[in-house]
Amino acid sequence: MNNVVSLIDATVVYPDGESTVTALDHAALDLRAGQVLGVVGESGSGKSTMLSVAGALQVPTSGQVIICGEHAEKASVAERTEIRREHIGFVFQSPNLLGALTAREQLLITEHLRGVRGKALRAQRDRAEELLQRVGLEGMGDRRPEQLSGGQRQRVNIARALMSQPQLLLADEPTSALDAKLSKEIVQLIRELTDEFQFATMMITHNRSQLEVADRIVEMRDGKMQEIPASEIGV
Numbered sequence: 001m002n003n004v005v006s007l008i009d010a011t012v013v014y015p016d017g018e019s020t021v022t023a024l025d026h027a028a029l030d031l032r033a034g035q036v037l038g039v040v041g042e043s044g045s046g047k048s049t050m051l052s053v054a055g056a057l058q059v060p061t062s063g064q065v066i067i068c069g070e071h072a073e074k075a076s077v078a079e080r081t082e083i084r085r086e087h088i089g090f091v092f093q094s095p096n097l098l099g100a101l102t103a104r105e106q107l108l109i110t111e112h113l114r115g116v117r118g119k120a121l122r123a124q125r126d127r128a129e130e131l132l133q134r135v136g137l138e139g140m141g142d143r144r145p146e147q148l149s150g151g152q153r154q155r156v157n158i159a160r161a162l163m164s165q166p167q168l169l170l171a172d173e174p175t176s177a178l179d180a181k182l183s184k185e186i187v188q189l190i191r192e193l194t195d196e197f198q199f200a201t202m203m204i205t206h207n208r209s210q211l212e213v214a215d216r217i218v219e220m221r222d223g224k225m226q227e228i229p230a231s232e233i234g235v
């Protein structure tokens with residue numbers, strides 16, 4: 001089976017005054033379709049940097065990043081935008097939904113901005129309805145963010161990330177704004193969607209109990225990434 005994303009010796013070095021910070025230190029990873037990877041580590045250990053490199057938001061200082069067969073480290077800015085648009089869905093900490101738009105419109109905003117019309121738009125409208133239903137928001141498509149709970153807003157966010165049928169879902173602390181019960185529901189939903197749509201998921205979390213949905217876990221320490229058996233961290 002092919003890897004959805006591979007990091008090969010990926011290193012990110014930032015300038016830090018007179019010296020430098022190695023935020024990602026020779027990271028190696030292969031992630032396949034249908035797998036959920038949990039990413040843990042203390043603040044400043046390099047989790048966001050790793051996710052940002054795996055998501056072609058930034059290029060490594062050295063090493064390789066292969067996303068669905070495409071070398072992101074060699075791609076131009078425009079090509080990286082295309083890689084993200086074609087292959088990747090992003091879910092960030094708090095849902096950055098637009099206040100004036102309904103849940104349905106949040107899912108279709110990209111299509112409207114790109115001027116998608118006719119049959120293609122109808123297909124995406126159908127997909128939006130299916131996804132709203134799939135994430136548990138059936139009948140709520142007309143609600144604006146203020147008319148939705150925090151958990152429901154994160155569900156809209158997840159549905160929106162899946163509109164482009166991504167092969168890779170990157171989630172950066174998707175439940176940090178939610179209580180324990182809602183957090184559990186959201187990570188469970190991400191697990192189920194990963195199985196159903198067979199994309200690969202990387203999820204940063206501070207909450208180790210959420211790692212029970214992960215197939216694999218990596219821990220970041222000072223930019224170094226190490227895969228650890230689930231048994232070792234008591235999941």
Ligand SMILES: Nc1ncnc2c1ncn2[C@@H]1O[C@H](COP(=O)(O)OP(=O)(O)OP(=O)(O)O)[C@@H](O)[C@H]1O
Pocket residue numbers: 014015016021022023041042043044045046047048049050220
């Ligand atoms: N743009 C930047 N310029 C300089 N240093 C940076 C930059 N971004 C991150 N760093 C440094 O790189 C290291 C890793 O940061 P990163 O944000 O990846 O960690 P993190 O594990 O995601 O932290 P947190 O859990 O607090 O979000 C830190 O030492 C940070 O200060």
